[in-house]
Amino acid sequence: MRAAQAFQHNTIVEKQQLTFEKDVLAGLQLQPKRLYSKYFYDAKGDALFQQIMHCPEYYLTRCEMDILRGQSEKIVQAVRRHAPGFDLVELGAGDASKSFFLLKEMLRMGVTDTYFPIDISPNIITQLQQSLPAKLPGLQVQGLNGEYMEMLQAAGQITAQQKLVMFMGSSIGNFTPAEAVQFCTRLRQQLRPGDLVLIGFDLRKNPQTILDAYNDKGGITRAFNLNLLERINRELDGNFDISQFEHYPTYDPVSGACKSFLISKREQAVEIAGQTVRFGANEPVYMEISQKYDMEEINELASRSGFRPVEFFYDSKRWFTDVLWQC
Numbered sequence: 001m002r003a004a005q006a007f008q009h010n011t012i013v014e015k016q017q018l019t020f021e022k023d024v025l026a027g028l029q030l031q032p033k034r035l036y037s038k039y040f041y042d043a044k045g046d047a048l049f050q051q052i053m054h055c056p057e058y059y060l061t062r063c064e065m066d067i068l069r070g071q072s073e074k075i076v077q078a079v080r081r082h083a084p085g086f087d088l089v090e091l092g093a094g095d096a097s098k099s100f101f102l103l104k105e106m107l108r109m110g111v112t113d114t115y116f117p118i119d120i121s122p123n124i125i126t127q128l129q130q131s132l133p134a135k136l137p138g139l140q141v142q143g144l145n146g147e148y149m150e151m152l153q154a155a156g157q158i159t160a161q162q163k164l165v166m167f168m169g170s171s172i173g174n175f176t177p178a179e180a181v182q183f184c185t186r187l188r189q190q191l192r193p194g195d196l197v198l199i200g201f202d203l204r205k206n207p208q209t210i211l212d213a214y215n216d217k218g219g220i221t222r223a224f225n226l227n228l229l230e231r232i233n234r235e236l237d238g239n240f241d242i243s244q245f246e247h248y249p250t251y252d253p254v255s256g257a258c259k260s261f262l263i264s265k266r267e268q269a270v271e272i273a274g275q276t277v278r279f280g281a282n283e284p285v286y287m288e289i290s291q292k293y294d295m296e297e298i299n300e301l302a303s304r305s306g307f308r309p310v311e312f313f314y315d316s317k318r319w320f321t322d323v324l325w326q327c
């Protein structure tokens, strides 16, 4: 890394650390106390999430892979009917294991050769830039490291092509329904008429199946939640005693909200960044929402945020859907 690049990188990291500290301290002043799941993903959290995706109970990844493995050709054909040439942008690209199938199909059909993965993690972007062109010869990877909306705007300045923006894996579920409307509205504002989005939604199903996916017997999801307390200890000079918090996932089949909490097992005081935070016995800390949708709710979200539903792709069990919307 050149000196100027290293300086810019360090400044971004310092800014992210300050925001993390501010969000943690402010969230723990709220009633009920709150920590934000976007902070789950440090190096350990990334590794734990990879393990979650392989848990027998966590059906979401397998369902979406089923769609992309089996229906990529159909998806690309549908996109091509609405946008003859386009660039693919992915929000939260991760290891691109899902977009891989679409990219392969797009290259085969000659509809695009440019992929803009957007991710908050610089490591992910560097890895994708290095590894993908070897796996998919002819593909141009233009990684964008930063916040989704800012980077989407940056992509808009690099290319005048129509866009297909992917937001996969039910990441939309990590917003409350009201936040999802705000997010999709902002997304719509960053796009031009005719651009398309492909969004993955986890569908409502047997409540126990959903709850089990967030309470795997191997305890990986529990470790994933507790890792945020460990991260606070590591990065914000905290002294959480992890053994004194319990993982408590819930699912409300009426609202479709699957929420996870950490419960303080006893009255305790924790030091974070020089401040004392007090927890009562059995006090919950709200950690994450993973909202489940039905088709009516998905269509309502599209219309409230200014998109037009084009096509729906389901896995064989109809547990998950990737939806194609157009601006």
Ligand code: AVI
Pocket (backbone or CB within 6 Å): 052, 060, 169, 170, 171, 172, 173, 174, 213, 214, 221, 224, 288, 289, 290
């Ligand atoms: C990333 N996100 C879609 C996952 C989900 O299902 O809400 C995160 C996760 N949390 C617990 N398990 C998986």
